[in-house]
Amino acid sequence: MVAPPDNDVLWARALHHSHNGSPALQGVSLGVREGEILAVSGPRGSGKTTLLRCLSGRLVPREGEVWFNSAPVHTMTPLQRERLRRDRFGWIGPKPGLVPELTAWENTALPLMLRGTSRRAAKAAALDWLERLDAGDCARLRPRALPQAQRQRVAIARALVTMPSLLFADEPTAPLHRADGAQVLRTLTAAARSHRITVLLATHDPEVAALADRTAHLLDGRRINSVHLNGAEGRDACSLSV
Numbered sequence: 001m002v003a004p005p006d007n008d009v010l011w012a013r014a015l016h017h018s019h020n021g022s023p024a025l026q027g028v029s030l031g032v033r034e035g036e037i038l039a040v041s042g043p044r045g046s047g048k049t050t051l052l053r054c055l056s057g058r059l060v061p062r063e064g065e066v067w068f069n070s071a072p073v074h075t076m077t078p079l080q081r082e083r084l085r086r087d088r089f090g091w092i093g094p095k096p097g098l099v100p101e102l103t104a105w106e107n108t109a110l111p112l113m114l115r116g117t118s119r120r121a122a123k124a125a126a127l128d129w130l131e132r133l134d135a136g137d138c139a140r141l142r143p144r145a146l147p148q149a150q151r152q153r154v155a156i157a158r159a160l161v162t163m164p165s166l167l168f169a170d171e172p173t174a175p176l177h178r179a180d181g182a183q184v185l186r187t188l189t190a191a192a193r194s195h196r197i198t199v200l201l202a203t204h205d206p207e208v209a210a211l212a213d214r215t216a217h218l219l220d221g222r223r224i225n226s227v228h229l230n231g232a233e234g235r236d237a238c239s240l241s242v
């Protein structure tokens with residue numbers, strides 16, 4: 001095993017994975033720098049979700065290596081991977097996945113309380129993030145009383161409240177209307193930049209990808225060569241994906 005380059009917080013080499021015999025990733029390699037917002041783009045079925053799941057330790061690739069800093073994620077035990085996800089990573093999926101018995105603020109505060117933060121401090125942080133995401137008025141309501149868009153805002157607040165080193169966002173604005181989605185994404189990317197949270201953002205939408213610093217394009221489970229000009233929102237004006 002060769003250790004990853006020092007300047008990459010996350011590094012993957014030659015990832016292969018199949019679902020029930022059909023290939024989803026076919027030799028994907030990727031490096032992500034600390035504090036970078038990297039969009040993983042491609043059409044439906046191109047392997048974006050599978051890639052994020054492998055990079056976040058939710059799925060062990062059939063072949064290949066995943067390194068987080070100097071730790072080989074692909075050789076960790078399930079318990080080690082669970083701890084890594086709990087302590088260092090955040091995850092936002094296209095569906096909110098909230099605990100129905102808990103209110104919005106309790107759902108948001110949950111990851112902090114699981115890490116041992118006091119209820120009082122966790123509640124204060126949760127309320128702060130719900131406000132930032134325009135969901136402060138939902139704080140005392142349970143998920144079933146909320147529209148889908150507000151549930152997703154709560155899920156995003158829950159992912160940000162721990163200030164993870166790495167945030168995996170898989171089509172995070174899928175349940176939101178376009179204008180709502182754009183506003184939530186701007187909050188998410190601004191928070192990531194100000195707190196130096198590294199973000200992997202899976203999307204099939206070029207407008208969403210344009211908010212990232214750089215884009216890695218997938219097609220049929222492979223990275224494709226492309227020159228991508230990100231817009232003014234991106235930190236780097238131009239990047240080459242290979």
Ligand SMILES: Nc1ncnc2c1ncn2[C@@H]1O[C@H](COP(=O)(O)OP(=O)(O)OP(=O)(O)O)[C@@H](O)[C@H]1O
Nearest residue numbers: 019020023024042043044045046047048049050051
């Ligand atoms: N659990 C599964 N069982 C069987 N096949 C799967 C499973 N998950 C994904 N696939 C298949 O693997 C391929 C890659 O899927 P994946 O969800 O990673 O792509 P994606 O780019 O995220 O697509 P989408 O934008 O639709 O979510 C697709 O052909 C998909 O049908």
